[in-house]
Amino acid sequence: MSESSPDEPPNSAAVLESMTLLATLSTAAEVGKSVARRRLGRDPSAQEPPDRAAIHLRNTGRTLMDLLMQLALSRVPLDHPEEPLPHAVRHFDLLLKLRRAERLTQDMHQRLLSLYPEVSSELVEEARLLRNKIARFWETAPSDPDSPHLSDVLEQGISFVVWTRHEVPVE
Known part of the structure; x- marks a missing residue:
């Protein structure tokens, strides 16, 4: 494998291969966490003790x-807007982060229940609505x-987190 100089553009195939690997690893990590929780006897659909x-x-x-x-800060314009590879990488990063935000929101909804x-x-309904909005954005x-x-997804998400901070009892 030859090393490229900092001035050479990255190899598109290598970048896309890296993105595919990252998506696969991200999914595998989530599945692994879910399996580990279930093996510990934690059913995500079950009610939890309030303190936990x-x-x-x-x-x-x-x-x-x-x-x-991170998603809000990623909206800063690119240095070279005409280059397609940075746009593809940024879009990929956005999709991964949105999918993770969707899972986190689903988790929060379950715990609010x-x-x-x-x-x-x-607040419980807001969690459901936010999860649906993220999923709709991600899909369409x-x-x-x-x-x-x-910007609407981010605004609603930030508002939801702040609202949750105010309502969830601090022990």
């Missing part, structure tokens, strides 16, 4: 907020003109 649900909500909320902020009625039904943008705009 609250801890997980705070941690997952922080992770989701970090991810949303464990805290209901200690948290408002509106940019081809569908009725698809939610990324």
